[in-house]
Amino acid sequence: MNYKKYIKNKELRFKLLHYLRFVPDSIMLKLQYEIKMGRKLNLREPKRWTEQIQWYKVHYRTPLMTQCADKYEVREYVKSKGLEHILNNLYATYNCADEVDLDSLPSKFVMKTTNGSGTNILCADKSLLDINDIQSSLNNWLKRNNYSAGREWSYKNIIPKIIVEEYLEDKSDSFDGINDYKFLCFNGEAKYIVFDVDRHTNHKRNIYDINWNFINVITDYPNFGDSVDKPAGLEEMVKIANTLSKDFPFVRVDLYWVNGKVYFGELTFYPWTGYVQFEPDNFDYTLGENFTFLK
Numbered sequence: 001m002n003y004k005k006y007i008k009n010k011e012l013r014f015k016l017l018h019y020l021r022f023v024p025d026s027i028m029l030k031l032q033y034e035i036k037m038g039r040k041l042n043l044r045e046p047k048r049w050t051e052q053i054q055w056y057k058v059h060y061r062t063p064l065m066t067q068c069a070d071k072y073e074v075r076e077y078v079k080s081k082g083l084e085h086i087l088n089n090l091y092a093t094y095n096c097a098d099e100v101d102l103d104s105l106p107s108k109f110v111m112k113t114t115n116g117s118g119t120n121i122l123c124a125d126k127s128l129l130d131i132n133d134i135q136s137s138l139n140n141w142l143k144r145n146n147y148s149a150g151r152e153w154s155y156k157n158i159i160p161k162i163i164v165e166e167y168l169e170d171k172s173d174s175f176d177g178i179n180d181y182k183f184l185c186f187n188g189e190a191k192y193i194v195f196d197v198d199r200h201t202n203h204k205r206n207i208y209d210i211n212w213n214f215i216n217v218i219t220d221y222p223n224f225g226d227s228v229d230k231p232a233g234l235e236e237m238v239k240i241a242n243t244l245s246k247d248f249p250f251v252r253v254d255l256y257w258v259n260g261k262v263y264f265g266e267l268t269f270y271p272w273t274g275y276v277q278f279e280p281d282n283f284d285y286t287l288g289e290n291f292t293f294l295k
Contacts, residue, residue: 021148029054029151036275049287053274056250057151060293064247068267069154071114072163078264081243086255086264089166097138100162102126108167113141115160117268124167138162150273170258177201180265181237183253185245186290190238190253194271195228196221210238218279220272233257240264249293 020028026043033041033054046052067073075087091109094100100111111121111134119141123129147156168178182194192215195206205221208214212234214226231237240262241253254265278284 021145025058025151029057032150033275037277047288048284049291050274050276050284052250052288052291053270057153057270057274060249061153063157065154065269066157068251069152069269070158071112071266072161073114073158074267077267078244083240083243083264086240086262088168088263090163091166092164094162094164097135097142097162100131100134100138102129102131102134105164106167108169110165110167111138111162112165113138113160113162115155115158116141116144116146119144122167150270150275152270152273154269168256168258168263172259178256178258179231181231181255181257182265182268182271183237183241183245183255184250184271184287184290185241185248185253186250187292188242188246188248190241190245191290192287194219194252197224215283217283219276231257232260233262237262250291 023031030041030043033039033051037050041054042048042051043055043058046055064077068077072093075090078084078087091105092101105126107126109123109126111123113119119137121134121137142160142162146152170178177198180196182196183190184192184194190210193208193210193212195208197204197206203221204224205219206214206223206225206228207217207219212230217223237255237257240255244253244267245251248269250269252268252271254268256263256265278287
């Protein structure tokens with residue numbers, strides 16, 4: 001069922017799911033999984049990775065997940081691992097949209113809320129921004145309840161804020177924007193790399209094993225074949241991903257390699273909310289074999 005066809009407004013979808021927050025997590029996840037994936041969810045003995053992520057939402061909960069899902073508080077976690085040098089420059093922190101002061105910010109920046117995913121404003125020229133539009137978007141994002149939407153527990157107790165960071169650029173890169181390396185880590189060991197390019201124009205996605213061998217898998221974005229050389233910083237990024245993931249049965253560690261330097265992106269416990277179709281389908285099981293916490 002293409003529910004987005006009937007409820008096109010994203011904020012309205014979030015509100016409806018918030019009103020349904022009284023539905024127990026396991027029941028809601030079974031409903032969502034069947035609607036989005038076209039098959040029943042096995043929470044008792046999950047074999048697929050997409051099923052295991054739903055199990056993870058219901059059964060694995062620690063305050064450290066809340067800290068690390070918070071895009072501001074996670075900075076302290078990164079520092080505690082001796083990795084402060086990979087943090088992007090932080091320009092400002094605000095508690096609400098009315099506090100945003102564009103005059104005090106540089107001409108380029110990235111603004112994001114700390115309580116969700118995809119709530120970013122990439123500003124390459126602040127003279128083109130409308131403060132009213134920015135405040136409207138930020139207010140909607142700050143009120144958004146990501147927990148009730150996909151029952152992603154790690155977001156539940158975050159106190160939402162707004163942060164402003166440096167706008168990263170790599171003009172030597174042949175792709176549009178900066179390249180995003182997402183490491184799928186199990187029990188402190190990176191196993192696969194999800195490589196996103198052209199995210200704001202013609203989004204494409206490749207998947208590699210940890211040695212940068214291309215895996216011909218398609219997700220919600222098309223892949224672009226085995227055409228990219230192994231990044232010079234891969235070994236360093238793998239070590240960092242392993243360090244940042246040691247405290248969790250599973251987490252995705254997002255890093256950037258920009259102008260010969262590693263930058264931290266975020267930690268994500270439920271990539272794609274666990275609702276992603278792999279082609280071929282058996283890759284779902286292949287990923288699931290790494291989720292040894294359940295075995």
